[in-house]
Amino acid sequence: MKTKQRENTKAEGKYEKVRMTFDELQEKEIPIIWSIIDFSSNIPLSIYTDSTVVKTSETCYRGSMISEESRLIGEEYLLNAKKSSIDISLPIGTFSYSSLAPRASLSFRHYFEEEIHKQNRAIKLPQYSNVTVPIGAVIRSRRSIRTFSGEKLSMKELSTVLYYGDGVSGFFDHNPMGSFETTESLGDDYVSAVRCAPSGGGLYPIYLYLVILNVDGLEKGTYRYMPLTHSLEIVRVYDDKDIEEYLSFTNLGREIDMDKVGVAIYYVYNIYENSRKYDDMGLQFAMIEAGEISENIHLICTAENLASCDVGGFEKAQTEQFFGIDSLTEHIIHLTLVAKR
Numbered sequence: 360m361k362t363k364q365r366e367n368t369k370a371e372g373k374y375e376k377v378r379m380t381f382d383e384l385q386e387k388e389i390p391i392i393w394s395i396i397d398f399s400s401n402i403p404l405s406i407y408t409d410s411t412v413v414k415t416s417e418t419c420y421r422g423s424m425i426s427e428e429s430r431l432i433g434e435e436y437l438l439n440a441k442k443s444s445i446d447i448s449l450p451i452g453t454f455s456y457s458s459l460a461p462r463a464s465l466s467f468r469h470y471f472e473e474e475i476h477k478q479n480r481a482i483k484l485p486q487y488s489n490v491t492v493p494i495g496a497v498i499r500s501r502r503s504i505r506t507f508s509g510e511k512l513s514m515k516e517l518s519t520v521l522y523y524g525d526g527v528s529g530f531f532d533h534n535p536m537g538s539f540e541t542t543e544s545l546g547d548d549y550v551s552a553v554r555c556a557p558s559g560g561g562l563y564p565i566y567l568y569l570v571i572l573n574v575d576g577l578e579k580g581t582y583r584y585m586p587l588t589h590s591l592e593i594v595r596v597y598d599d600k601d602i603e604e605y606l607s608f609t610n611l612g613r614e615i616d617m618d619k620v621g622v623a624i625y626y627v628y629n630i631y632e633n634s635r636k637y638d639d640m641g642l643q644f645a646m647i648e649a650g651e652i653s654e655n656i657h658l659i660c661t662a663e664n665l666a667s668c669d670v671g672g673f674e675k676a677q678t679e680q681f682f683g684i685d686s687l688t689e690h691i692i693h694l695t696l697v698a699k700r
């Protein structure tokens with residue numbers, strides 16, 4: 360009863376003095392207060408950082424000013440990205456990569472998708488739902504949901520999630536002034552497809568790999584979303600052993616039951632598809648773009664009453680191997696689960 364009363368006053372923003380003994384203070388209050396001070400104090404340096412056997416994130420943090428060995432890779436990255444205004448490599452790269460090149464490089468994607476269709480390795484997705492729920496209410500009510508009913512997603516729901524996540528929603532003319540000549544090889548079409556989520560330079564270096572687990576009308580397996588034709592490439596249909604293998608290394612915590620997931624959406628970044636233009640900024644852009652796609656997915660799931668949850672705890676190397684991607688040019692950078700509530 361007493362605790363409840365105190366919770367209420369806290370919720371109202373009122374705090375009362377509470378009498379306690381020194382032992383109670385030491386036992387109950389000091390450890391948590393100390394951990395907050397420790398976490399929030401600026402840089403708690405440690406001279407033991409380099410002699411610690413396991414390089415934890417905490418040892419890197421404590422050694423950040425004095426250690427040469429225990430650096431976070433992220434710190435190295437940020438220290439070396441956009442070093443100063445006299446480092447002109449990025450502007451040169453960006454400037455010299457004209458808009459013709461993206462147009463040309465993106466046309467290969469069309470050929471790639473057409474080829475998959477010709478080989479009968481594509482599944483056309485049905486028309487997505489025309490979602491008209493008010494955006495403000497959707498943004499406010501979005502939550503990460505980790506408990507699922509285990510019911511199957513419909514193909515239409517999958518189509519809707521993928522379309523609003525990363526589907527083609529318009530076209531961009533790279534030649535509005537008509538300054539590029541018509542050529543025999545490229546014709547006069549300098550228009551490229553643009554998507555629901557933004558992408559630096561319109562280069563779209565992120566590919567959505569799907570582990571389909573519970574979708575009505577689709578066999579369990581690895582698929583790849585093809586935005587230009589709004590369809591799926593069948594990468595591999597699983598047998599029982601494949602499913603067992605996938606689930607054996609995909610343990611995403613106690614709360615998440617993978618058997619009930621509809622689709623696990625992996626964001627695979629192809630580093631050379633935007634780093635040629637953006638140098639090391641390419642990585643930064645890819646991370647941002649993955650976030651933009653995933654937020655689109657969360658919002659559309661909220662609007663469609665589906666569950667979605669981002670997951671940072673996936674097994675990167677094992678999943679890449681399982682997908683058959685090379686882990687050099689292509690890397691999984693994020694994962695979102697989608698399921699029926």
Ligand SMILES: Cc1cc2nc3c(=O)[nH]c(=O)nc-3n(C[C@H](O)[C@H](O)[C@H](O)COP(=O)(O)O)c2cc1C
Nearest residue numbers: 501502503504505611612614668669670671672673
């Ligand atoms: C990059 C990223 C990684 C995440 N990883 C996990 C995860 O591994 N497991 C999990 O249950 N939730 C994960 N989440 C979800 C967060 O826990 C969640 O967004 C946060 O607690 C805020 O709750 P909300 O999304 O309901 O607003 C992740 C979120 C992001 C953005």
